[in-house]
């Protein structure tokens with residue numbers, strides 16, 4: 537059995553400053569969206585967390601509704617925290633979020649003060665902790681005044697229930713407005729959490745510039761497009777993959793012939809670089825200025841090990857970047 541926690545856990549991870557804040561985050565963080573619900577195997581969840589921590593991952597990302605059922609990922613995390621990480625709370629950055637559907641009725645969704653305060657209280661209880669390190673508003677709410685939502689993030693920090701606050705899924709204009717309000721309240725926005733990967737590049741248009749100008753960190757979610765940017769779907773859809781186990785978000789019909797062609801061509805470049813496609817897809821994200829961390833998910837310990845090994849080869853030649861660009865820009869027929 538591997539020793540836990542490993543004495544050398546801080547030897548090879550890269551820690552990046554989060555925007556212009558005092559906080560550093562690991563270049564690779566672990567998200568608990570999948571694999572940590574009550575429907576998942578507890579022992580596997582525990583192994584994933586132990587493996588990640590042993591390899592220098594200090595940041596674990598949750599949300600009120602991760603599971604299934606909703607809330608169960610926080611419960612699983614709380615149980616493991618109590619067992620394995622009790623004396624290491626100060627070595628961890630734990631985040632949670634609220635903004636999506638959580639409980640029935642008008643107060644269990646979106647961005648009101650009523651919802652956010654109650655939701656964070658529930659999250660803290662489920663995880664058995666006094667505070668989260670980062671609390672996010674999970675998505676913009678066009679009906680609640682932004683002043684109310686941002687005012688609540690400020691309140692939560694002043695109450696000591698979160699150390700920092702962040703935004704997720706806000707576009708560039710919404711981010712600018714929210715950041716201004718937070719600034720005026722004296723609680724700066726620490727970080728933004730958008731989706732970004734080879735198949736979804738929307739942050740390149742404007743958001744990343746906005747974040748860099750404002751000195752805000754950026755942690756990108758679904759960097760492997762939920763597992764598409766690996767070799768696993770090249771030939772068939774494996775039984776133990778997300779597309780089969782939980783077809784809600786990555787649907788088998790999303791794995792098109794065009795996607796498979798691109799994945800296969802990308803995989804050839806990765807092979808020449810002596811990397812797996814997953815590793816190349818993660819490394820490629822760091823070519824952008826202002827990326828603090830990539831937030832991966834995992835169903836197996838080996839995936840975490842493979843993904844963290846990415847850090848051994850982050851650099852690309854100009855020719856490789858051009859070749860990748862040409863593949864990604866090929867029109868789907």
Ligand code: NDP
Pocket residue numbers: 566567568569570597598674704705729756757758759760761762763764766767768776777778779814831832833834835836838839840842843
């Ligand atoms: P990824 O794109 O990293 O996909 C992770 C999945 O890909 C794994 O569960 C596994 O699926 C597969 N995988 C990972 N590594 C490998 C590998 N090396 N080889 C083969 N397969 C691999 O990220 P997620 O979509 O899971 O998102 C990551 C985190 O981002 C979430 O946990 C959550 O914290 C956050 N998130 C935030 C959102 C937001 O709105 N703010 C929305 C979505 C996610 P399998 O083995 O089961 O096929």
